[in-house]
Structure formats: structure tokens, C-alpha cells
Amino acid sequence: MSLRRHLPHYMMIAPFMVLFAAFFLYPIISGFFYSFHDWNGARPPEYVGVANYTKILHSRDFATAMGNLAVYIAITVPLGILVALGLALLVDSFTGRWANFFRNAYFMPVVLPAFLAATIWRWIYAPNFGLLNVALGWFGLGSINFLNNSSTMLYSLIAVDVWVSAGFNMVILLAGLKNIPTELYEAARLDGANKWQQIVHITVPMLAPVLFFVVTYSLISAMQVFDKPWLLTGSSFTSYGGRRNALLFPVMDMMGRAFGGVKFGEAAAYGFLLTLAIVTVTALMFALRSWSARK
Amino acid sequence: MKTLSILRSGAVGLATLAATSFNSMALAQDVALQYWVYSDFAQGDALAMQEEFVKEFTASHPGVTIEIVGKGDDDLTAGQVAGAASGTLPDVFMNSQSVGAQLVEVGALANIYEKWMAMPAEYRAQFDESALNACMPRPSELYCLPYTGFGSLLFRNLTVLEKAGIDPTPPTTWDEWLGQMKKIKEAGFYAVPDQTAVFNSIAEIYATTGSADSWGFNWDTKTTKIDPANMTKVLAKFVELVPLNSGTSRNDQATKDLFISDQLAFHTIGPWVNPTYAEAAKASGLKYDFVLIPGDTAGKTGGIRSYEMVGVAPGPNADVAFEFAAFLTEKAQMARWAKLLSRYNANAAAMADPDVSALPLIRVSVDAAHGAMDVAAPYFIGSVPSCYNSTVIDIASATADGEYTPEAGAAEMITKLNECLAE
Numbered sequence: 001m002s003l004r005r006h007l008p009h010y011m012m013i014a015p016f017m018v019l020f021a022a023f024f025l026y027p028i029i030s031g032f033f034y035s036f037h038d039w040n041g042a043r044p045p046e047y048v049g050v051a052n053y054t055k056i057l058h059s060r061d062f063a064t065a066m067g068n069l070a071v072y073i074a075i076t077v078p079l080g081i082l083v084a085l086g087l088a089l090l091v092d093s094f095t096g097r098w099a100n101f102f103r104n105a106y107f108m109p110v111v112l113p114a115f116l117a118a119t120i121w122r123w124i125y126a127p128n129f130g131l132l133n134v135a136l137g138w139f140g141l142g143s144i145n146f147l148n149n150s151s152t153m154l155y156s157l158i159a160v161d162v163w164v165s166a167g168f169n170m171v172i173l174l175a176g177l178k179n180i181p182t183e184l185y186e187a188a189r190l191d192g193a194n195k196w197q198q199i200v201h202i203t204v205p206m207l208a209p210v211l212f213f214v215v216t217y218s219l220i221s222a223m224q225v226f227d228k229p230w231l232l233t234g235s236s237f238t239s240y241g242g243r244r245n246a247l248l249f250p251v252m253d254m255m256g257r258a259f260g261g262v263k264f265g266e267a268a269a270y271g272f273l274l275t276l277a278i279v280t281v282t283a284l285m286f287a288l289r290s291w292s293a294r295k
Numbered sequence: 296m297k298t299l300s301i302l303r304s305g306a307v308g309l310a311t312l313a314a315t316s317f318n319s320m321a322l323a324q325d326v327a328l329q330y331w332v333y334s335d336f337a338q339g340d341a342l343a344m345q346e347e348f349v350k351e352f353t354a355s356h357p358g359v360t361i362e363i364v365g366k367g368d369d370d371l372t373a374g375q376v377a378g379a380a381s382g383t384l385p386d387v388f389m390n391s392q393s394v395g396a397q398l399v400e401v402g403a404l405a406n407i408y409e410k411w412m413a414m415p416a417e418y419r420a421q422f423d424e425s426a427l428n429a430c431m432p433r434p435s436e437l438y439c440l441p442y443t444g445f446g447s448l449l450f451r452n453l454t455v456l457e458k459a460g461i462d463p464t465p466p467t468t469w470d471e472w473l474g475q476m477k478k479i480k481e482a483g484f485y486a487v488p489d490q491t492a493v494f495n496s497i498a499e500i501y502a503t504t505g506s507a508d509s510w511g512f513n514w515d516t517k518t519t520k521i522d523p524a525n526m527t528k529v530l531a532k533f534v535e536l537v538p539l540n541s542g543t544s545r546n547d548q549a550t551k552d553l554f555i556s557d558q559l560a561f562h563t564i565g566p567w568v569n570p571t572y573a574e575a576a577k578a579s580g581l582k583y584d585f586v587l588i589p590g591d592t593a594g595k596t597g598g599i600r601s602y603e604m605v606g607v608a609p610g611p612n613a614d615v616a617f618e619f620a621a622f623l624t625e626k627a628q629m630a631r632w633a634k635l636l637s638r639y640n641a642n643a644a645a646m647a648d649p650d651v652s653a654l655p656l657i658r659v660s661v662d663a664a665h666g667a668m669d670v671a672a673p674y675f676i677g678s679v680p681s682c683y684n685s686t687v688i689d690i691a692s693a694t695a696d697g698e699y700t701p702e703a704g705a706a707e708m709i710t711k712l713n714e715c716l717a718e
Contacts, residue, residue, distance in 0.1 A: 040400055040401055041376060041377075041379050041380030041401040041402070042379060042380070042400065042401045042402035061682075119548055122547060122548065122549065123548065123549050123552075126542065126543055126547070126549040127541070127542030127543065128485075128541060128542050129541075129549075129553070129558070130549070143542065145542055148489070148492060148542075148692065234493065234544065234546055234547075236368065236369060237369060237372055237373070237394075237681075238393070238394070238679055238681055238684055239494055239681055239684035239685055239688070240681060240685075241681075241685060243688065243689055243692055244689050245685065256681050258376075259369075259372055259373045259376050259377075259397070260397070260678065260680075260681050261397075261678055261680060261681070262376060262397050262400050262401050262678060264380065
């Protein structure tokens, strides 16, 4: 009786569930299965227990990739959100065509293909004659090989990433800003609050739900960073990560193991370790939010 | 009775013939080949010519249809590896010989030795022997038909040479070339890109001193074949090049832009940059030429060579796929292909065709390929771990930066490469 009553509803969600099962659930389950096997795609998979996981956890490249990722996340997420918030406040202060102009201008890097963005930045970072080195030269500073010096490579990537991601986050934050009632600012002004106090005591608290989304999304994106370091270092499946692996990140390492080393079992285990890390971080974010709301 | 028997036999014969014809027709109609090519070959004039080849082949093979799919380098490899795992391989495909081992390991490449041996001797004799040998890791194993290839060339900006007061006669030895580079720097230009930035440019300079015998891998012992004495000399060369280089890699767009804008004198790279430079010559008056990379002694040349290949996937379409691959790599097609793109290829008979060998880029490329060193041989045996190329780049760069002496750098490099291969 109940099934008959709800049949139309089940029918309506069926297309999504079928596609979800085929293209999401099945790959996850089969990936989990292969993560316990030695498999190169041709031979039948051979069960190896947790050997793939222990091999990855003990590998030097994994440690390097995770170390790079930790520094990258620690800088790029807060910096990217601060820049995006600054841009959103700036654009929000304009009206009419100027608001449209700045919004579109800052959003432009988001729609730029990654390879084009990387080409532009390789030119900007070029030693001796690149835009940045020419600018440094005006201040009497010597040329820096930003993309081939292991002490500057990570920061060079962070600058590119902030440039690209700021536009996307700005649009989200801008939508949040538009939803803050103007009466709150008027009341604050009447009470003598200056611009900074308005931002700290009205804008940021009112933006909290949007900021939560932006922080969570930025964290998840940062943990999966791949295309920008891959392109900036001119990587391929046989050589990736740049000089001294300064731009080696987990997804790059995983792809290299899969398609360069044809070790699909190891790559699947890598994917699960990374997924576990992403799920943990996301769960912590939600827990922090609940704790903060209760408080 | 006899008449009845004849009629009966005739009817059976006709029925068999009809059934056979129907079967072969149905089989032929079912053959739809997927043909993956490099994305450069799937656009403009190159695509038009590939389509022409397909049209000619399908005209002589009724019922066969061929779909051309263009893919970038990494997408080709990833697609073929994933296709082998999922049973969705393209029937005929291009890729580089340097990823051959991965493709053999995942079962993406059919061993076409028997099909090859069944071809007429006249056809088999058309190919460059070393290019063909590179497809044969062991006797009775042939995993590809060699296709386009390159030997690295020394592109020279003649305006920069003139401004630096350098005689445009090509340098014949490394010392002569180095002398020119120093004069170029003194005149305020960049001599070369940073040759330590990518693996292939390191190999190009290694070849000025060493040869294929002391480069690549010994897969039996899992050790590098790099000779420490040769590598010491090569690392010393990189130290000398530091003040002369532009800091950009040979592959950077910035390097090409410097060359086009008359700020860079030399660019060691394959012939694929020539269309860009030829366009710049037309548009902005760039004066350039291309010569062989000089080695340590007169007559020896540096540079690397590598071939793209055409591979055939195992499976029900393998026979017709091989026929198509053989058609593509046959002299008539390779000569047309070479003329269109001015690109060297592995069909020696096509390269000797007077119309082809008259093309300057091909003439120099043939000599360059013959004198150059295979970049990652032997192929089709073991997958080169990523730590191998990274180690070579890291230690060459570190030595150029002064972190190692050339002797210490060479020793460290070889130790680390052996560790990497052993892992």
C-alpha cells in the first residue's frame, strides 16, 4: 500500500538514483575493492591486503605531497577568502556600470581555461625579463626564478590560485552582502560606528553562513589542487612536481601512480586516503559550526 | 537422378556462397575503427590529410568506417591506459614510444610481429632500421609501427648572431659553439634557454659528450646506463651556461617569444617550433635557420631523437586495424604527410623521395636523427618511474646553481637514479 502510494515519488527520483549508482557509487565501491589489490588494468587483480595503503603512507613522495598541501592550504584558503571579501566589499560599494565592470573583471580569471592562465603566469614569473622580475628590477632587486626555485615555487602557485579563486568567492560573498538589510548599517551609523566597526560587527556576523560555505568549499578545492601546479611545472605522467617536488600534491602523485606507473591499486588507495582526509576536514568544519552555533 | 543431384549440389553451393557473402558483408559493415591521433593532427590541413587517408583506405575496404579522435599527449596515454582496463580501447592509435612500456603492461598494444612478417618484404624494407628496432624489445615482439619523429635541431636567430659579430657558419664543435654563446652574452643577448630545466634539454646536451651506449636504462640490473665521467663533463657544461641562459626552459612560450623578438640566439628543440618561427619570419621579419647541434668533436652531433608510433589494440578488429596502420605508415602516405608538415618520419623510403628530401627542414632532420641519442631507450620493457626524470633535473639544476661540484653531482645523480630504479 505504502509502496503503491509512493511509487510516483520513487519513479521521480529513480533517474537520479540510477545515474548516481552507475557513475558515483559503483566507481567508489570498485575503487575501494581495487585499493586492496595489486592491479595494472590488464592482469587479474591480486589481493594484497593493506599493502597499498602502507606503501603510500611510507613513501617519501606522499610525505612531500602532504607537507606541500598543508602549507598550501594554511596560506591559500585564508588569503583567498580575505582577498575575495575585500573585493566583494569593494564591488558592493559601487553601483551601476562600475559595479558590473569590477564584478566581471574580477570574475574573469575564473572562466579563463587553466592552461591559458598558466601560460600567462609562466610569462609573468619568467626570470630576467618576466613582468614580475622587471618590476623587481626597478627596486634594484635581482632576478628570481619563481617556478624553478624550490623556496619560491609554492608561494608562486598560491598567488596564481588566489588570483583565480578570488573571483568565484567574491561572487558568492557579494550575493551574501546584498542580503544584509541596509537598516542594520543605518542604525550602526546613527550609533556612531565607523566603516571598520560596521564590517566587524555587522557584515562578518551576517555573512557567517556564506563564509562557512566559502571556507568549506575552498578547503575541499585546495585539498584536490591539481591543474595549476601541473601546468605551472610543465608536468607529464612521467615527470611531475617540479624541481625537488616543491609543487608535488596528492592528486598529482595519485595520477602519476595510475597513469605513469600503471599501479591502479595504489592509486585507488591514494584516492581513498585523500577522500578520508577531505571527509574528516569537512566533518570537523560542520562540527565546529554546530559548536559555534550552540555557544 | 544425376540432374537432381547436380541441382541439389548447385543449390547448396549457391546457398553457401550467399551465406558467406552475407556473413562477410555483415562483418565488413560491423567494422567501425576508432583512430586516436595527436590533437595537432586533428585540426586544419593535418586533419584534412588524415581524412584523405581514411577515405582512401575505406574506399578499398568497403564496410569499414574510421572515426578520427584528436587528443593531447597526456590524454592519449590516460585514455589508452584506462581504455585497456575498461575494454574500451581505440583500435588504432598514436602515442610516443617513450610510454610504450606502460601500454604493453596494461595490454593496450597488440604484438603485431606476425602480421608484420606477413607483409611483403618491399613494405618492411621502407622503414628506418633504428626506429623499427625501437618498437621491438625482444625478437618476435613488435609493438608499434614507427611514425613521425624528430632529431633535435639548433635553431639560430641570425639577427642576434649578426649583431654579436658572429660568422653564421654553423659551429662544428661544442667549444666553438660555447665561444659564440659567450660573445652573444657580451653583446647583451641571451645565448640559450636554461638547458637544465627539462629532462629532454639535459639529454640534448649529454648527447654532445656521450651517446646512446651510456644513456638510458639497464632493465636487467635496474640501473642507469649514465656514465659518471660523461655526466661530470656535461654538468660542467651546465655550470658554464648559467650566465649565458635566459632562465626559461626550452618548452616555454617565453623562450619562443624571446627568439622571435631577437633576444635569444639559440634554441635546441624539435622541428615542431618551425611553423611558429616560419610564421614570425613572414609576419615580423625573423631571420633564422636550423643546423645540427655540435658535439665535443667535429663530426659528432648532440641532440636527442624520438619517434611517435602507431599502435594497434588487441581485439576482434586487430587485423583490419593493422591493415589501416600499415597503410598509414606506407611510403606513399608518409611522403605526403612529410611534405604537408615538413616533418621527418620513420619511413626511410619516404624520406629519400626527392620531393621530400628537397625540403630543408627534413634534410637537416634526417641527419639530426641519425646523429642523435634515443631519449629514453630501450622502450617497451619497463615503465620509467617519475623519480628518474625528476632526479636528473634536480641534480643538474642544483649543480648549475653551485650546490654540487660536477663530479659530486654526477656521483650523486647516479646513486639516486639507481635507488629510484631499484624501488
